[in-house]
Amino acid sequence: xxxxxxxxxxxxxxxxxWGIFNLALKGPAAxxxxxxxxxxxxxxxxxxxxxxxxxYDGDGMYRVRCMPDALGDWSYVTSSNIPELAGIxxxxxxxxxxxxxxxxxxxxxxxxxxxxxxxAYYPFGTTCYxxxxxxxxxxxxxxxxxxxxxxxxIRMCVFPKNYSFNGTEPELFPFEGNPRDGFDxxxxxxxxxxxxxxRIVELQQLGIEADLILFHPYDKGRWGFDAMPPHADELYxxxxxxxxxxxxxxxxxxANEYDFMKAKAPSDWDRLFRIVQTEDPYDHLRSIHNxxxxxxxxxxxxxxxxxxxxxxxxxxxxxxxLAHEWQKLYRKPVVIDECGYEGNIPQRWGNLTGExxxxxxxxxxxxxxxxxxxxTFIHPEDEIWWAxxxxxxxxxxxxxxxxxxxxxxxxxxxxxxxxxxxPTIGIAGEYYLQYFGIHRPAYRVVDLPDDAxxxxxxxxxxxxxxxxxxxxxTGSCRVELPGKPYMGLLITKLT
Numbered sequence: 001x002x003x004x005x006x007x008x009x010x011x012x013x014x015x016x017x018w019g020i021f022n023l024a025l026k027g028p029a030a031x032x033x034x035x036x037x038x039x040x041x042x043x044x045x046x047x048x049x050x051x052x053x054x055x056y057d058g059d060g061m062y063r064v065r066c067m068p069d070a071l072g073d074w075s076y077v078t079s080s081n082i083p084e085l086a087g088i089x090x091x092x093x094x095x096x097x098x099x100x101x102x103x104x105x106x107x108x109x110x111x112x113x114x115x116x117x118x119x120a121y122y123p124f125g126t127t128c129y130x131x132x133x134x135x136x137x138x139x140x141x142x143x144x145x146x147x148x149x150x151x152x153x154i155r156m157c158v159f160p161k162n163y164s165f166n167g168t169e170p171e172l173f174p175f176e177g178n179p180r181d182g183f184d185x186x187x188x189x190x191x192x193x194x195x196x197x198x199r200i201v202e203l204q205q206l207g208i209e210a211d212l213i214l215f216h217p218y219d220k221g222r223w224g225f226d227a228m229p230p231h232a233d234e235l236y237x238x239x240x241x242x243x244x245x246x247x248x249x250x251x252x253x254x255a256n257e258y259d260f261m262k263a264k265a266p267s268d269w270d271r272l273f274r275i276v277q278t279e280d281p282y283d284h285l286r287s288i289h290n291x292x293x294x295x296x297x298x299x300x301x302x303x304x305x306x307x308x309x310x311x312x313x314x315x316x317x318x319x320x321x322l323a324h325e326w327q328k329l330y331r332k333p334v335v336i337d338e339c340g341y342e343g344n345i346p347q348r349w350g351n352l353t354g355e356x357x358x359x360x361x362x363x364x365x366x367x368x369x370x371x372x373x374x375x376t377f378i379h380p381e382d383e384i385w386w387a388x389x390x391x392x393x394x395x396x397x398x399x400x401x402x403x404x405x406x407x408x409x410x411x412x413x414x415x416x417x418x419x420x421x422x423p424t425i426g427i428a429g430e431y432y433l434q435y436f437g438i439h440r441p442a443y444r445v446v447d448l449p450d451d452a453x454x455x456x457x458x459x460x461x462x463x464x465x466x467x468x469x470x471x472x473x474t475g476s477c478r479v480e481l482p483g484k485p486y487m488g489l490l491i492t493k494l495t
Contacts, residue, residue: 131389142389257291323369343376354395
């Protein structure tokens with residue numbers, strides 16, 4: 001990530017594609033600049049215009065940011081209800097992307113994702129809700145752990161979290177005020193957002209998407225962020241999006257377990273979604289996450305992911321076998337962002353074995369969806385990954401990395417295939433990835449086209465071994481298997 005700072009009147013400069021141009025302007029600090037002063041800029045590239053909202057960064061400093069996404073010359077002009085911030089013009093040149101930069105992630109081919117430059121993106125996420133609200137030592141340890149992990153997406157809360165194994169009082173809050181005297185929801189704390197931005201940049205440097213959870217119910221009256229009035233919700237979204245949307249690795253999750261937030265009606269979520277959609281000039285991915293009694297399939301309350309402002313499904317459910325059903329229902333990518341956690345805490349959802357966590361990944365992926373990881377092992381200081389970050393202790397990480405390698409080596413555009421009683425994704429007549437899960441057949445009859453030859457690899461998803469089977473295969477053929485669980489087959493056409 002490249003953030004280019006520019007003061008008004010500075011000579012022309014170059015900004016890498018998908019980097020950040022940051023225009024800094026001095027203005028009045030009196031009153032409430034967060035609420036009372038309007039600042040916008042229109043950026044132009046050829047015949048295209050991009051309208052962005054500015055924000056107050058404290059100490060009389062205002063900023064307008066732009067993430068240029070096309071090479072060539074860009075110009076800008078500001079507008080404001082304050083004369084000294086209005087009519088400021090300038091230009092810059094958008095140059096080739098920085099090494100490793102691929103741009104924002106977009107939906108591709110209805111069920112899949114790709115970076116802006118066209119490179120396929122397969123989300124292998126993890127959950128670490130409140131890691132940016134911990135002490136610096138633990139945040140740094142979390143980043144180090146992520147650098148050694150298979151994860152390329154992290155679900156994380158903007159607001160602090162008050163929940164089991166996480167009662168820590170944060171050092172910084174998003175608003176001015178304190179827990180004792182209350183918070184002013186019309187005045188933001190720039191230091192809080194600067195630290196969050198720093199972590200977003202560090203995630204980007206690791207190739208990790210920041211799936212930012214904008215609201216959540218885990219407040220329980222402690223700070224009041226879960227029950228702000230509508231005008232405060234809107235002001236918060238405008239400010240957060242103005243600051244954070246120019247970072248190319250940002251996703252928006254409207255809420256975690258949105259249906260537990262009793263202060264908001266279903267219509268409120270539609271309204272908040274539309275605010276995010278309107279305010280974000282870069283059209284980052286948008287989702288929302290359900291919570292109601294995930295172990296009772298009849299009672300799960302889903303938001304209607306078919307609505308136009310939802311880009312993909314973010315689902316909590318223990319049964320990953322439903323991934324393809326949600327695909328067919330919503331015609332969008334399905335990410336089962338919470339299917340349970342590897343760990344040993346007392347709560348039912350947080351004591352899966354490593355084998356079960358890995359099985360859910362493979363079962364979800366071979367049914368056309370994507371699955372996110374989480375870990376909840378008891379720790380003497382409650383440094384549990386799912387809540388605070390720190391270190392990973394489970395067995396699933398390397399096995400998830402193995403699945404990620406298999407998927408990233410596959411041709412693009414895999415879809416669920418109608419193979420009898422075995423979840424399979426692939427491209428008919430070209431490529432098949434099958435997973436047997438807990439089943440342990442001694443052999444399988446595989447039906448392949450008669451007019452082509454295929455190679456078959458036996459995949460042990462727990463030992464992470466890929467064993468090529470002797471010979472080539474065509475038509476209806478018998479494949480011998482070891483008769484143990486967690487096996488798969490990778491079948492590829494010979495060219």
